[in-house]
Amino acid sequence: MKYTDIAIIGGGLAGSTAAVMLGRAGVPAVLVDPHRAYPPDFRIEKLGGHEQIARLQSTGLADAVLRRATHDGVNWIARYGVLLDKPPSLQFGIMYDDLVNTIRAEIPDQVETIVAKAASISASADRQRITLSNGERISARLAVIANGLNVGLRHALGIERKIVSRCHSVSIGFDLVPLGRAAFPFPALTYFSERPADRIPYITLFPIGSRMRANLFVYREADDPWLRELRRAPVETLNAALPRLKRLTGAFGVAGEIKIRPADLQVNSGYRRPGIVLVGDAFRTTCPVTGTGSDKVFTDVERLCNVHIPAWLATEGMDEAKMAAFYDDPVKTACDAWSEAKAYNFRKVSIDNGLHWRAQRLARFSMWFAKGQKRRLGNAFRRPRGLTARQAHPAE
Known part of the structure; x- marks a missing residue:
């Protein structure tokens, strides 16, 4: 013993x-x-x-963990193919x-x-x-x-x-690769669903080392044929569900294994x-x-x-x-x-079509757009004379 x-x-x-x-x-x-x-x-x-x-810091492990993780620094927020904001990010992949x-x-x-x-x-x-x-x-x-x-x-x-709540959501993970160019234009991206009927709250793209990792979340049953179709033809299925995503990503491919995990x-x-x-x-x-x-x-x-x-x-x-x-x-x-x-x-806020939740979605994205506008105006006022916006704020 x-x-x-x-x-x-x-x-x-x-x-x-x-x-x-x-x-x-x-x-x-x-x-x-x-x-x-x-x-x-x-x-x-x-x-x-x-x-x-x-x-994480309260456990005393933040230094060890964050040294191994990839910090993206800036996370683009977008919907309907429109960039709403580029806030500073404390995300670590x-x-x-x-x-x-x-x-x-x-x-x-x-x-x-x-x-x-x-x-x-x-x-x-x-x-x-x-x-x-x-x-x-x-x-x-x-x-x-x-x-x-x-x-x-x-x-x-x-x-x-x-x-x-059985199969409350389904998580999907894969690597996204840019086609015809060396890298994506963003450090990280959170792109929200264009239609509640697609049952997608959002997809988040973030770096882990040299890879661009994608985590896609959906509200579907574990045996939904849509998930099988995503495995069979991932790019076509993504483009059908989020047709304006490629305005921000450009042409992309899916690399490696697609992981799918239902969550109760x-x-x-x-x-x-x-x-x-x-x-x-x-x-x-x-x-x-x-x-x-x-x-x-x-x-x-x-x-x-x-x-x-x-x-x-x-x-x-x-x-x-x-x-x-x-x-x-x-x-x-x-x-x-x-x-x-x-x-x-x-x-509810992702897929419910009730009046209350439609209003919640509108308020949410209006808030992000307003924050983005405020950030852009602030950056313009802080821009040194003689510099373009790109020269003054290259991360954007």
């Missing part, structure tokens, strides 16, 4: 981040994951925005496996990583006993369940998963139990369209590792009341509620 304070089950974004934070704080911990190096996986491919980067493996490289040596699966767990208010697929056993004061969508362990504990919105019941705590997607899933998945992960792990685990370890036992302090943490619950509301709101 291996004894430790914290056993972390799952070494994706949540589990690996927790392992780093606990190890740096000197808390005895063991990380259990079936992969020595995290394999390619189509999940988060971009971090961005002041709030999200601030949440990084493939999910690179993100997780970069974080894993920061795990201190005193945190042991065991390459195996957690086969079973026996939970109590004292110690948690975990049996691994390789026959090893772990006794821990607390088990952190961070194994994402794998439900077997949770079901064995009596935790039930409920799908509250899922919640759990019966998770308030002694000795175990669920974080990230293991607790509650998010809609990738909103980009809030990493916000929830970083918030969960920061609150757990910086606030609750140190307090729990200071006294005996791991009863249900201690776990409740994490689940009821006001910072965590606010982030969860914000992410959930955004998932439903974004879908």
Whole structure:
């Protein structure tokens, strides 16, 4: 039997981040994951925005992660083939496996990583006993369940998963390449749907290294023939759905594999139990369209590792009341509620044809256009005498 304070089950974004934070704080911990190096996986491919980067910074991992990511600097905003604005951007592109493996490289040596699966767990208010697929056993004061969508362990504990919105959205990832020229004219581009009937909220183009990565989001069923057609003829299908996109991109091709991932919105019941705590997607899933998945992960792990685990370890036992302090943490619950509301709101504002949502769309794009006009006027007034707009502001 291996004894430790914290056993972390799952070494994706949540589990690996927790392992780093606990190890740096000197808390005895063991990380259990079936992969020595995290394999390619189509999940988060971009971090961005002041709030999200601030949440990453709260984990102490921002420097390591952002050094490996590609910062675009400026993100063009467009719809109907019309450029609305070119705001400064705090977006960083990084493939999910690179993100997780970069974080894993920061795990201190005193945190042991065991390459195996957690086969079973026996939970109590004292110690948690975990049996691994390789026959090893772990006794821990607390088990952190961070194994994402794998439900077997949770079901064995009596935790039930409920799908509250099946196939809420579908994420599609691929590389876009310019045809007939060396590069696209923009550092990054977010292009919004031209028609609600196409069921596309937006496509975002952003660099990862020398590649221009595309993340396309749609509100369709997982077996929709449109998705099969996109795989078969991606350029033609994109041009039919977003006919004026090429005014900004020029002629383009699609390179490499097209990844498609449907996303259900899922919640759990019966998770308030002694000795175990669920974080990230293991607790509650998010809609990738909103980009809030990493916000929830970083918030969960920061609150757990910086606030609750140190307090729990200071006294005996791991009863249900201690776990409740994490689940009821006001910072965590606010982030969860914000992410959930955004998932439903974004879908409505993208595809609902009700009067309210049509007005919301109009207001949204009018606001971006006004911001763009204000930015262009400001740049014109700041332009040194004798210089053209291109000479004064080459990034634009």
